[in-house]
Amino acid sequence: MSKKKIILGIGVVFFALAAYVYVKAFSANTKFEEDKKYVFIPTGATYEDVIKILSSEVKNIDGFKFVAEKRSYDSNVFPGRFLLKKGMGSFQIVSALRHNEPLNLSFNNQETIEKLVSRVSSQMEVDSLTLMKSLKDSVFMNQNGFNEETILAMFIPNTYEVKWNLSANDFRDKMAKEYKKFWNEERLAKAKALNMTPVQVMTLAAIVHKETVKQDERPRVAGVYLNRLKAGMPLQADPTIIFALRKKANNQDLVIKRVFEGDLRVNSPYNTYVNLGLPPGPVAMPDISAIDAVLSPENHKYIYFCASVERFGYHEFAETFNEHVAIAKKYRDWVANQGVKR
Incomplete structure (x- = not known):
């Protein structure tokens, strides 16, 4: 056989091998129809575990294994959440499995x-x-x-x-x-001016958060509770009663649409009708607007408030008990007409 033919034969074999490797490594090897899919590799997973996980996501698992082992992935498995894109080849898949997507x-x-x-x-x-x-x-x-x-x-x-x-x-x-x-310096300074710790602010903010969904009203509601604290009055916050009733029932999903007079006597440290000061902890997770409402409350003399029957979602505020009684009666009558029980 001539030297020229030998060289040609070697070249053919080389290119055939190169083509084989290229197909194994770079041809599309995903099975899913979505544009992308996340694969989750649990902590402590082995290479064999990864193969099982990927078997439903790749078309040619042997092609993946060929590339993974050539790139030493089989001895360096990473746990995490990994993004695979439709049409990825095995080479790209291995690369993706080394990038834990947050x-x-x-x-x-x-x-x-x-x-x-x-x-x-x-x-x-x-x-x-x-x-x-x-x-x-x-x-x-x-x-x-x-x-x-x-x-x-x-x-x-x-x-x-x-x-x-x-x-x-x-x-x-x-x-x-x-x-x-x-809790940056500005917020800490505001809390200090109120003579409150961050946790106390969060505890009061949780009540404010539950009392009104209207963010523009929260500074006013916060002002009411701060006025009551300064005056040594009980907060008398219905959200704390609801929390106490759910805690007593050991059911945080208990539906309570209305607080009755008998509920106000529930034996609980969260009962702010009976106990002075703040409850032992937050009765909910306050959002940032409620927290900042406590830190920057509206300056007023209101001591009472009750849900408004004219402005849905808002409240009517009062400085005196007699004013509050009149507002509260109007609301109770409206609720009774709506047929709200519990």
Whole structure:
């Protein structure tokens, strides 16, 4: 055989091999029809686990394995949330599995720490029991100025970028940092001027948050409660009664549309009709507008307020008890006509 033919044969083999490798590595190897799909690799997963997970997402698992092993992915598996795009080849898939995509974790209106934990764990790898244990760790709470009644105050409603596989302790520590970041010098100075700690502000803000959904009314409502605190009067806040009734029933989903006179005698430290001062902790997760309403309250002499029957969602305010009685009667009559029971 001539030297020329030998060289030509080698060239053919080389290009055939190159074509084979190219097809294995770069030809489309996704099975899903969506434009993109997230793949979740749990903490502690092995290469074999990844193969099982990907078997429903890639067309040619052997092609993926060929590239993964050539690129040493089989000995360097990463846990996390990974973005695969339709039409990716095995080479791109391996690259994608090395880039843990963060997610936007959002939470608001969580009325208890249990509900918050449930929401967070539904979006992340960590399970609710592990997360709850981490949050209620006594050393952590003591170091950061919380207890089991106030730990909810650490969470500022917002959207946070986190890794799906973030551990319970790392998530907890991140939230503690976000809390301290939120409580900047300006907010701390305002709290100090009110002679309140951040946790106390959050506790009152939770009541304000539950009393009115109208953000423009919250500074006025906050002013009422601050006036009552200064005067040594009980807050008499219905949201604390509702919280106490749910706590007593061990059912935070208990529907209570109306508070009756008998409810005001519920035996609970959260009963602000009976007990002076703030309740032991937040009765909900206040949003930022409610927190800032407490820190920058409206300056007035109002001591009472009641839901308005003319301006839905708003309230009528009064400086004297007699004024309040007249307003409250008007509201009670309206509620009775609506047939609202419990």
